Structures are given as structure tokens and as C-alpha cells.
Amino acid sequence: MTAPATATAALGPALDALLAALPAEAVTTDPDVLAAHSTDHAPFCPSGTPAALVRARTTDEVAATLRIAHEHRVPVVPQAARTGLSGGANAVDGCILLSVERMTRILDIDVVDQVARVEAGVVNADLSRAVAEHGLFYPPDPSSWESSTLGGNAATNAGGLCCVKYGVTGDFVRGLTVVLADGSVLHTGRSTAKGVAGYDLTHLFVGSEGTLGVITEVTVGLRPAAERPLTAVAFFPTTSAACAVVPAYMSSGPRPSLLEFMDRPSIDAVSAYRDLGFPDDAGAVLIAQSDRGEAAPADLRRFADIAETHGGTTVIAEDAAEAELLLAGRRLVGIATERLGAYLADDVCVPRGRLAEMIEGVAELSERHGLLVTCVAHAGDGNVHPNVIFDRDNADEVRRAHETFGAIMDLGLRLGGTITGEHGVGLLKRDWLAKELGPTGVRVHQGIKAALDPRGILNPGKVLAG
Template sequence: MVDAALAELAAGLPGDAVLTDPASTDAYRHDQAGFCPAGTPLAVVRPSTTEQVRHVMRVATAHRVPVVPQGARTGLSGAANAVDGCLVLSLTRMDRILEIDPVDQVAVVEPGVVNAALSRAVAAEGLHYPPDPSSWELSTIGGNIATNAGGLCCVKYGVTADFVRGLEVVTASGELLRTGRRPAKGVAGYDLTRLLVGSEGTLGVVTRATLALRPVPEAALTIAAVFGSAADALTAAARIMAAGLRPSLLEFLDSPTVRAIQDYRDMGLPGGARALLLAQSDRGPRAGEDVAAMGRVCVEAGALEIAEASDAAESAMLMEARRLVNPALEKLGVTLVDDVAVPRARLPVLLEGITGISAEYGVRVCCPGHVGDGNMHPTVVFDRGDPAAAERAGRAFGAIMRLGLSLGGTITGEHGVGVLKRDWLARELGPLGTRLHRDIKAVFDPLGILNPGKVLP
């Protein structure tokens, strides 16, 4: 059966589109979530057209072979990890920007387009695609859609789902589904587009997306506020948002994270800071007034120092420092990245609880985050090759998710569920929510071949 499936698969694809040599397929086994299990694929398939994706799914359905869709494998939850005997469906060859329409302010793209490439292409047309995950130089639009990715600017502009107008999707059986619409308005029928965004490849394979664009933001100003305590910084962030200010970015770095970034690369960050708050306004002539108001809030909350970037280059340097968080922390050891989001008013309680969890389990926890929307990334760091440390890290990770749920939050704000948080999803959804998720999965994928073992427990 395996030989027959591979022969049928190869018959409808270019010669270099199917990889079976383990030396070639091994790199496709997992994403960046090193803590998650990954299986051995039967083959890696690299289609370049929608019709080729349909062929793959028809063969997979006929032979009951599981399929794991993949983008650039920058995910942090194991959602793109292979399962034994699967076809890994790598979509990176489908990387064309098909259209940029300045009148309707939309772009039509294939799933393998890299986020930063799209951002630069639309900027050349005077337009802006706001979702900007830290992995934007590597991650693909298809992967961003699969996880409903956020990023640094989502505090003002929203997450990926807020910019997906419509999708072309290949179903598990190889049929072609088109959802959504091109115009800015349209409410006909159930919102299948929103259902598919964030489904992590478990309901269908996205082969084309129509994305909403915005005008290019005006010139931005950025400030960095240094605090003597993390609690003061989190209080300042909550007050900035409560005051009705609309920062285009509001980011938090705790003391261990600041030190890790500075050790990784000299970015001029204050080594003695107990916490750092980065705030930005992109309102051009009004940005100065905005950052001054945010600075006053920070001072009232106990900021020790306020530094304003003097030009675009300094602003870009501060943003680059924030984007270096993941590689900087990875230099410290194995990282297990959490992704809880809680109401902003509960952020000080969350951080206090994380500090206690760190002490209880004897692990280091660094805690950066998109504090403007309550989405924190407590990252458990432990030594490589130490099974006892890995076990403690796993328990600390679970304790952080339990804490986030107890504060009225969620187990993931933007990284998705994948394998890493699958067993926690049922706790958040409850019995009825879990049952409805399973029912929806069965409608889209009755044979259960699409990314099995992901998302649902």
C-alpha cells in the first residue's frame, strides 16, 4: 500500500516534488518546539500549485495516509511536527504574491509567501500589512494564518484573523473550497474564513489568501521606560491603555530578558533595569504628544528613566532588540515558551505567580510579552541534557498555564495549540466546547487524516 501510494503520488507531481530519503526528510520532522515529539514521515511533498495540493490530498484520502501541512517551521507549539507514516505537505514553494490592489487595499498571496516579503512589497505601493510576528523574516503567511499569529503591533492593529478577507482551501478529500469575500463588507452565511484561521492545518490546506491592507503608518516615535520593579512597569502599561492612548506597540521585558538580549548582542539596553517598557506611537506629527503622555504615565507609575529614540534608526534598534528575545534566550539553554494571555489588570498577579513557580520548581523563567494586550511569553529555560531539569521545566510550564486560566486568561494568545498545549485545550474549552470542536473536525475531515494529533486532545 505504501509503494502504491508513493507511486500514485509521484505520477501527478514534478520529479523533485517528492522526497523520501531520510537524509532529506529529517529536517522537515519538526518546528521550533523542541520539547514536542515528532514522528518519521513517509515522504515530504513540495507542491507548487493548488492543483498539485489537490492531487496530494486525493491520494492521501484514497490510501488513508495522514497529511501534515507545513510552512517555514518557525512555530513554537509542535503544530507542524510530523507523525509516523505521514506525508509532510511543505507549502514553501507556493510563494507568489499574485496581486496587490491599492484601490480595494487587498493583497492576494499564496501560503509560502514570507511575512516580511509581503510587508516590503505592499510598502512599495504605499500600503501596510500589520501582523508582524517576531519571526516575520522567516515565517510564512500560511503559517501565520494557521496559528492566527499576532506580533508586536497587534495592540493597535489586531491579529492575522483581522486581516484575512477570504481563503482558497483544499479539503481533506481534495475538493476546492473558497470562503469569505474580497470587499471590506460581507456577512452572508457562516464565517468559515474565521473558522479556518487558527485551525493549524486540521481542517484544510490554505492555498491562497486575500488579505486586507492598510495605508502606510505615519512616522513613529518610540520610548523606553526603565523601572525598578516589574510590577511598576506592568501597572504603567495598564494605565496607558486605560487612559485611552493608542500605542502602536507596547512591549514588556523583565530583567533576565534584558540581560539576555544585551549579552547576545550589544543593543545599548540598561543592564541594571528591573523591567523595561517599550512604547511607540505611529501617528506622525501627533506621535510626540502621544509618547510624552505615555512617558508621564510611566513616571507616575514609578519609572526611573525615560529615553526617547531620537530618530527612526534608534526606534528600529529598540524594535530589533525586542525581536531578538527568542535567539537571546535560546543561548541560555533549552527554552519552553509559554504564551498565556490574561486581562491587563491581572498582569502583576500573573508575574508574581510566575516568580513563585520559578522558585517552586527550581527553573529559570524569563518573561517578555506583548503587555498592551495582556499576552505574555514566560519562557522556561533549562540545561541541555538534564532530564531532571526537563521534567521540572514541564511541570513549571503547566503551572503557568494553570495560573493563566485561573486569572480569566487563555493558554495561547498567538502561538497556537499544536501538540504542546493539546491536553490543556479541553480545560479551557470545557466539555461542550471540546465536543463541538471534535464535531467540526469530523465535518471537515471525516477520516481524521489532516494533521492528526494536533489541537484536539
């Protein structure tokens, strides 16, 4: 993906048109700024050299940009906070980076109908706090929630910790404003609680990673505020013991509002970063929460009983501060892993009943390829995040890391799972997507892509091969 020497020059007439159509401050060609916007948060993922960055403030500015790009057949890479983990927002050579990060207005919070309408650049945490002031709750909470945006969350169908009870971003999106490849503006969905008028275009765009259109507004349903959760943690001698608890607990009664797993390498990584007092002999950890108010203590007692049956040792938090401490280890895995070296982040999701096979299989792959792999999981959903650690200056490790990264996806598919539970396909998993979809699935994807983006200008090479 080296930039052709003519990339910027090739934008010539399109750039003139952009400068004529948009406010001056919206268009940048400064190479340093472009370089700083060329990648998302996916480690070790290739990116090209963009020709321009447009930071739109309105749907009209997004539409003007796409009309021009369409006319001049210039590729467009939609971006927001660039917190994605699959390279979906990485530049392609000669592209216009089209950012909605400045579209930050919360347009409406309707307390009666429990629905909010926001511009695509609104940060998840800003919306969550704004609706909380009205006694409402926007559940999807990707780890990036303090910086990622509703537009990006919708474009990638982001998950998070409390999906196990409440569902993912797409379960809350009711309608979108989307600018299509030719610059026309489409409103999908509705603000009502139900609706079946026409095809579900809303969910076609949710998770399409900027390949079908650019999301500029998002309407989400909200819930009544949940009660403050109670938290328990259980330490197990082995991964298999912890994993056996997951389906047993999940099928024993009401769903927890959080059920997370950490393996020993993750515990070690966190402990090296900050001593949180994890026991030295813990082979794996589960953390569970219940937010069912008066029923929560019984929920956690049930969790503890099942955990103890499988050899676990359980601590139930006495108060919110202790609960936060119990969760802190899980929250620190990301930053602690980054300290270990370069890494490739997998995101397979398997049936809950196959969780043990998946995580034990990852440990076997780690051993076979001679690379450290830390593994955490949104265990209640069967969504596993193995991070393959490697030295980016060691060509052999790089090769083995990529092999391991792919072998983990192959294992997930063999176990009846999917290559990505919440991070998306982007660039990193494109080749495995074709395996997962099969030829008919790929053909249908291509047909829909061609119908909506006949010139192939929208995020080319992402999700599907170009």
C-alpha cells in the same frame, strides 16, 4: 512517537499514486530531507517519522495529494516555513508532509481596494515590502516575519508586535482557498470590505493549524501606510511598577502601535549576548511606540508621564536610529534566550489588568521550580511569553521544566486568560486546550473536525487528541 518499521513501506500504493499524479521533483522520500522537515521551531517537542514530503507548487497539486491521502487514509501534515512554536507542523509517523513553501507568488495587489491575494508560501516580509511600494501596509508582524509565510500565519492566526493597535492575522484575512481533506477545493470569504453571506468559514480555517484543511491562497485586506513611529523606553525598579503602567496607559487615550515588556532575566539574557547599555538596576522595561504622526509626541509624553508616576525613568528616541536601538533589546530576546539552554516557550494571554499577577506569578513559579524563566510580553495585549530554561540532559530539570510550563498555563487560566495568545496549540498545549474549552467546547470541536475531516487524516493529534 517512534516510527513503526513499516511506516514508509505502508505508503506503498499511495506513494505510487503520488508519483504518478505529481511532477517528480515534487515528491521526496530521501530520509535526510524528511528528517530535516520533521519539526517546526518548537523546542523539545516530539515528532514522528514521515513517509514522504510533497512540495506543491499549485492548489491542484495540493488537491491531488489530498485526494490520494484520503483514498489511502494516510495522515497529512501541512507545512510551510515551519517557524511555528507549538509543534503544529511536526511529522507524525508514516505521514505525508505537505509543504506549500514553493507556492510563493503574489497574485494580486489591488491598490484601489487595498487588498492582496497571495499563495500560501509567500513570506510575510515579502508581502509587507511589496505592498509598501504602493503606499500600503500589511500590519501583522510575527517575530518570524522575515521567514514565516502567509499560509502559516493564517493557519496559526499569528500575532506580533503591532497587534496591540492593528490586530492579528485573522483580522486581515478576508478569504482563503482551502483544499479539504478529500481533495476538493473550497473558496471562502470575499475580496470586498464587508460580507456576511453564509457562515464565516474563513475564520474557522484561520487558526485551525492544518487540522481542517490546507490553505493554499490567502486574500488579505491592507491599510494605508502608517507614519513612521516614535519610540520611548521606560526603565522601572520592579515588574509590578512596569505592569501597573500598562493598563493605566492603555486606558488613557489612543492605543500605542507597540507596547512591549521585558523582565530582568530577559534583560540579563540580552546583556549577556550583546551589551546594549541596559541600566544595571532596572527591574523591568517597557517600550512604547506611537505612529500617529503629529500626535505621536504627545502620545509618548503621556506614556512618560504615567511611567514616571510609577517610578519609571523614560527615554524618548530622538530619531529612527535611536528608536531602533531601543527596540533592539526586545528583538534580541529570542536569540539570547536560545543561548541559555533548552527552553519551553509559553504564550499565555491574560486581561491587561491581570498582567502584574501573571508576570509575578511566573517569577514565583521560576523560584519554586528552581528554573530560570525569562519573561517578555506584548504588554498592551496582555500576551506573555515566559521561556522556561532547562538543561535537556538533566532528567530532573526536564521534568521540572514541563511542570513549570504547565503551571504557567494553569495560572493564565486562573487569571481569566487563555493558554495561547498567538503561538497556537499544536502538540505542546493540547492537554491544556481541553481544560480551557471544557467538555462542551471539546465536543463541538470534535464535531466540526469530523464534519470536515471524517477520516481524520489532517494533522492528526494536533490541537485535539487523535
